[in-house]
Amino acid sequence: MTIWQLSSMLLVVISSVSPHPHHLFEYDELSQYVDSHQEEYVQTLRDWVAVESDSSDVLRRPDCHRMMDMTAEKLQAMGGKVELVDIGVQELPDGKTVALPKVVTAQFGSDPSKKTVCVYGHVDVQPAKLEDGWATEPYNLTDINGNLYGRGASDNKAPVLAWIHTVEVYQALSIDLPVNVKFLIEGMEETGSNGLDAMIVAQKDTFFSDVDYIIISDCGWLSRRPALTYGTRGNCYFFAEVEGPKQDLHSGVYGGTVIEPMTDLIGILDTLISPSGKILIPGIREAVASLSDEEWKMYQDIEFDIESFKSKIGVSQLMYSNKVDLLAHRWRYPTVTIHGIEGAFSGPGSKTVIPAKVIAKFSIRQVPNMDPAVVKKQVTDYLCSVFAKRKSPNKLKVTMIIGAKPWLADTKHPLYEAGKAAVKRVFNVEPDLIREGGTIPIAKTFEDVTGKSIIMMPIGGFDDGLHSQNEKMSRYNYIEGTKLFAAYFYELSLLK
Amino acid sequence: MTIWQLSSMLLVVISSVSPHPHHLFEYDELSQYVDSHQEEYVQTLRDWVAVESDSSDVLRRPDCHRMMDMTAEKLQAMGGKVELVDIGVQELPDGKTVALPKVVTAQFGSDPSKKTVCVYGHVDVQPAKLEDGWATEPYNLTDINGNLYGRGASDNKAPVLAWIHTVEVYQALSIDLPVNVKFLIEGMEETGSNGLDAMIVAQKDTFFSDVDYIIISDCGWLSRRPALTYGTRGNCYFFAEVEGPKQDLHSGVYGGTVIEPMTDLIGILDTLISPSGKILIPGIREAVASLSDEEWKMYQDIEFDIESFKSKIGVSQLMYSNKVDLLAHRWRYPTVTIHGIEGAFSGPGSKTVIPAKVIAKFSIRQVPNMDPAVVKKQVTDYLCSVFAKRKSPNKLKVTMIIGAKPWLADTKHPLYEAGKAAVKRVFNVEPDLIREGGTIPIAKTFEDVTGKSIIMMPIGGFDDGLHSQNEKMSRYNYIEGTKLFAAYFYELSLLK
Numbered sequence: 001m002t003i004w005q006l007s008s009m010l011l012v013v014i015s016s017v018s019p020h021p022h023h024l025f026e027y028d029e030l031s032q033y034v035d036s037h038q039e040e041y042v043q044t045l046r047d048w049v050a051v052e053s054d055s056s057d058v059l060r061r062p063d064c065h066r067m068m069d070m071t072a073e074k075l076q077a078m079g080g081k082v083e084l085v086d087i088g089v090q091e092l093p094d095g096k097t098v099a100l101p102k103v104v105t106a107q108f109g110s111d112p113s114k115k116t117v118c119v120y121g122h123v124d125v126q127p128a129k130l131e132d133g134w135a136t137e138p139y140n141l142t143d144i145n146g147n148l149y150g151r152g153a154s155d156n157k158a159p160v161l162a163w164i165h166t167v168e169v170y171q172a173l174s175i176d177l178p179v180n181v182k183f184l185i186e187g188m189e190e191t192g193s194n195g196l197d198a199m200i201v202a203q204k205d206t207f208f209s210d211v212d213y214i215i216i217s218d219c220g221w222l223s224r225r226p227a228l229t230y231g232t233r234g235n236c237y238f239f240a241e242v243e244g245p246k247q248d249l250h251s252g253v254y255g256g257t258v259i260e261p262m263t264d265l266i267g268i269l270d271t272l273i274s275p276s277g278k279i280l281i282p283g284i285r286e287a288v289a290s291l292s293d294e295e296w297k298m299y300q301d302i303e304f305d306i307e308s309f310k311s312k313i314g315v316s317q318l319m320y321s322n323k324v325d326l327l328a329h330r331w332r333y334p335t336v337t338i339h340g341i342e343g344a345f346s347g348p349g350s351k352t353v354i355p356a357k358v359i360a361k362f363s364i365r366q367v368p369n370m371d372p373a374v375v376k377k378q379v380t381d382y383l384c385s386v387f388a389k390r391k392s393p394n395k396l397k398v399t400m401i402i403g404a405k406p407w408l409a410d411t412k413h414p415l416y417e418a419g420k421a422a423v424k425r426v427f428n429v430e431p432d433l434i435r436e437g438g439t440i441p442i443a444k445t446f447e448d449v450t451g452k453s454i455i456m457m458p459i460g461g462f463d464d465g466l467h468s469q470n471e472k473m474s475r476y477n478y479i480e481g482t483k484l485f486a487a488y489f490y491e492l493s494l495l496k
Numbered sequence: 497m498t499i500w501q502l503s504s505m506l507l508v509v510i511s512s513v514s515p516h517p518h519h520l521f522e523y524d525e526l527s528q529y530v531d532s533h534q535e536e537y538v539q540t541l542r543d544w545v546a547v548e549s550d551s552s553d554v555l556r557r558p559d560c561h562r563m564m565d566m567t568a569e570k571l572q573a574m575g576g577k578v579e580l581v582d583i584g585v586q587e588l589p590d591g592k593t594v595a596l597p598k599v600v601t602a603q604f605g606s607d608p609s610k611k612t613v614c615v616y617g618h619v620d621v622q623p624a625k626l627e628d629g630w631a632t633e634p635y636n637l638t639d640i641n642g643n644l645y646g647r648g649a650s651d652n653k654a655p656v657l658a659w660i661h662t663v664e665v666y667q668a669l670s671i672d673l674p675v676n677v678k679f680l681i682e683g684m685e686e687t688g689s690n691g692l693d694a695m696i697v698a699q700k701d702t703f704f705s706d707v708d709y710i711i712i713s714d715c716g717w718l719s720r721r722p723a724l725t726y727g728t729r730g731n732c733y734f735f736a737e738v739e740g741p742k743q744d745l746h747s748g749v750y751g752g753t754v755i756e757p758m759t760d761l762i763g764i765l766d767t768l769i770s771p772s773g774k775i776l777i778p779g780i781r782e783a784v785a786s787l788s789d790e791e792w793k794m795y796q797d798i799e800f801d802i803e804s805f806k807s808k809i810g811v812s813q814l815m816y817s818n819k820v821d822l823l824a825h826r827w828r829y830p831t832v833t834i835h836g837i838e839g840a841f842s843g844p845g846s847k848t849v850i851p852a853k854v855i856a857k858f859s860i861r862q863v864p865n866m867d868p869a870v871v872k873k874q875v876t877d878y879l880c881s882v883f884a885k886r887k888s889p890n891k892l893k894v895t896m897i898i899g900a901k902p903w904l905a906d907t908k909h910p911l912y913e914a915g916k917a918a919v920k921r922v923f924n925v926e927p928d929l930i931r932e933g934g935t936i937p938i939a940k941t942f943e944d945v946t947g948k949s950i951i952m953m954p955i956g957g958f959d960d961g962l963h964s965q966n967e968k969m970s971r972y973n974y975i976e977g978t979k980l981f982a983a984y985f986y987e988l989s990l991l992k
């Protein structure tokens with residue numbers, strides 16, 4: 001028996017007399033244990049990153065299934081009460097169906113005298129290929145100067161593992177978990193959490209019945225200062241398909257005789273947004289909640305260095321030159337991004353082809369008080385009317401394949417107060433209160449269906465490169481983040 | 497000794513007394529020999545198509561080299577005087593260099609009493625992948641109902657082989673070749689015949705010194721009626737690159753803060769051409785030679801069924817609804833095609849990325865009296881001025897990577913009269929006199945450098961699908977085309 005185990009036993013004994021007194025929280029032991037086991041945590045992350053769980057590519061679906069199995073096995077081995085929940089099938093554009101990755105739920109503890117938290121995370125990833133411009137193999141976690149490079153490292157495998165390791169640390173030190181802990185881990189987040197909404201609705205009165213709080217760590221800090229996140233933008237993701245000839249044509253032989261689908265597509269895409277970033281789709285801007293004076297003041301106070309932001313992404317000029325406009329357009333105004341075109345020539349070199357069918361992929365990040373169903377109609381009507389003016393014989397089909405809602409929390413809620421205390425304990429600073437430009441589609445669903453309070457507690461770095469080449473998670477954020485989670489369990493136990 | 501060989505000997509004996517009398521041309525023997533050896537010809541084509549000699553992809557360069565070696569070996573085995581001419585290296589965008597495929601030259605016969613023809617062709621191909629929508633493996637020649645499907649089958653491997661087989665047939669039947677035959681076969685045609693111009697200039701007074709006529713068969717018929725081609729469009733192929741952030745960004749995290757390169761690129765591409773096909777780049781339309789009454793009349797008489805053209809390519813409406821406008825815009829007016837965008841998301845599914853660097857590929861088919869150097873300046877100046885108006889901090893780079901000139905011949909030239917006679921003999925019809933919307937970049941160079949007369953004698957079908965999915969060569973065109981070439985050698989020998 002080591003001195004550590006002894007002290008843990010002591011804590012348990014004392015706890016049973018006076019539950020969770022503040023001064024008795026064994027933070028130092030937990031912290032030291034995390035430090036001394038960091039190589040194991042990095043190795044587990046390496047094992048998880050090695051699985052190419054790209055949920056957007058149905059050919060990778062077996063990897064997604066394997067990733068869910070690995071997650072379930074890990075939680076099972078820790079003694080959790082684990083389920084792999086079947087959430088049905090995904091319908092593909094060609095009418096075929098493919099099984100969705102099962103959702104993993106797990107439970108550690110069911111003490112009715114404790115609060116119950118549910119940690120949400122996902123273990124699917126965005127696509128990544130070495131030839132996209134990665135410096136390292138994207139599915140081989142590579143440590144360079146304390147940064148762990150790999151697809152999904154920060155989004156969202158390391159945060160999920162940090163929560164799992166937190167439970168392990170309490171277990172290893174035989175410290176009673178201050179709260180009952182549930183996990184809900186999915187494998188379709190990157191493509192819109194297909195099937196999860198229905199599963200949450202179905203388990204509203206079972207799995208979620210005793211949950212007090214939902215915690216999400218699928219985001220990142222704004223600077224080197226730790227942050228708590230109180231809002232996210234939604235995402236309406238569109239396919240605009242223009243179809244013309246029945247097959248690709250030689251541009252010499254046919255150029256000048258056919259109305260080219262690519263010209264039509266470029267023409268309608270060019271009407272979405274102005275050079276200065278103004279969204280041109282009627283009705284979109286009008287729906288946005290106006291910026292309050294209080295919010296303006298709050299943005300003024302946030303630690304955010306525009307120059308280092310510019311230098312990090314490597315641009316000489318941003319869309320807005322002052323902090324408030326920039327943060328506001330990042331967090332609480334909608335934006336349109338054209339991601340690319342499927343079906344056109346996209347390789348290196350030259351090809352003299354008239355593509356027969358081209359599909360633009362673009363998305364609109366949306367905010368309160370926009371509504372995805374309304375956005376879908378606004379975009380579809382607008383593009384159809386713009387297209388009609390071209391008098392093209394080609395066929396336009398507009399589809400909204402993702403319609404994820406924005407989410408906004410109250411920063412004065414006790415959940416956030418506990419979060420501030422945990423950050424203060426681990427990092428000895430006050431967290432920034434920030435919003436997230438990206439989308440955590442499930443936040444709004446959790447809120448609407450379960451009625452529970454939600455907090456987003458990020459541990460990812462501000463420069464982790466989510467969704468882009470060379471995504472990474474720093475060892476510092478991974479390890480200190482695990483300590484933050486350990487401290488947060490304790491702070492949550494103090495809530496009335 | 498067979499009766500065939502006997503008759504051939506007889507021909508040679510008589511020829512030496514009265515060279516090439518019309519009534520003694522052994523067309524029937526040649527024709528029967530071709531028919532009875534067609535399986536061999538198809539097998540050779542299969543062997544050639546199996547080589548993925550995609551000249552646009554430097555990773556395929558070894559296949560291009562192999563293709564040139566196979567061509568040289570074939571001609572060598574037939575007793576030709578063969579050379580593999582080193583034409584230097586290709587400079588890649590990153591500054592590296594890679595060897596160009598050597599040019600194969602060959603010579604059969606050097607009788608000063610005969611005309612000398614030079615057959616030009618190419619054995620490189622456009623890119624092709626099964627997943628582009630091919631019904632069969634593109635590099636495995638597949639015979640379906642008499643159509644031979646495979647990349648490069650029609651463009652240009654079968655026509656090159658048909659000329660080679662023509663020489664073989666004369667040899668096999670021991671019939672003296674009516675003309676001296678030279679071959680010039682290259683491996684960079686699909687990307688602009690890099691290095692060939694200089695080689696032609698260098699060999700002007702050697703290889704080309706005794707050449708009377710140059711024959712090109714790198715095109716196709718307009719309908720089921722055989723055709724002779726008297727003009728081609730040129731091609732100016734552009735890369736327009738817009739570069740912004742130093743790497744791809746998450747569209748949620750960064751959308752709204754950066755000026756996205758894709759939005760800029762779409763914006764400038766949309767200014768190239770109007771929905772009705774009008775080129776918007778100043779100066780382009782003004783340079784085009786006007787349509788003469790004689791030409792208008794000629795187009796009126798050409799066999800061309802708009803309805804079957806529409807149904808072949810599968811569109812309900814063309815850019816022009818009358819035959820003359822349609823043919824004129826196919827052959828003798830310029831057009832802009834946007835082929836695609838490199839660097840953006842192009843896969844199936846969804847990806848929420850802001851691409852950091854995107855490169856549009858577009859080309860302008862140009863015609864007399866446009867000049868590639870002028871077009872380059874017009875396009876670059878125009879796009880830069882359009883881009884400047886956007887006031888974007890991103891960087892635009894416009895490059896013209898191919899600048900191939902148009903070509904136009906005189907249909908009254910004896911070369912064409914001989915062609916008409918050969919078509920009449922084999923197919924028993926008058927050929928259509930047509931132009932080609934595509935580009936045979938080298939035609940203009942041959943004309944300018946060597947001063948020789950050129951004819952284009954296509955054997956490809958009107959529906960061969962050059963540069964697109966399911967390219968094919970029909971057995972009929974391949975085999976009857978070989979007979980046409982055999983007949984043409986004879987007709988050429990009658991020219992004064």
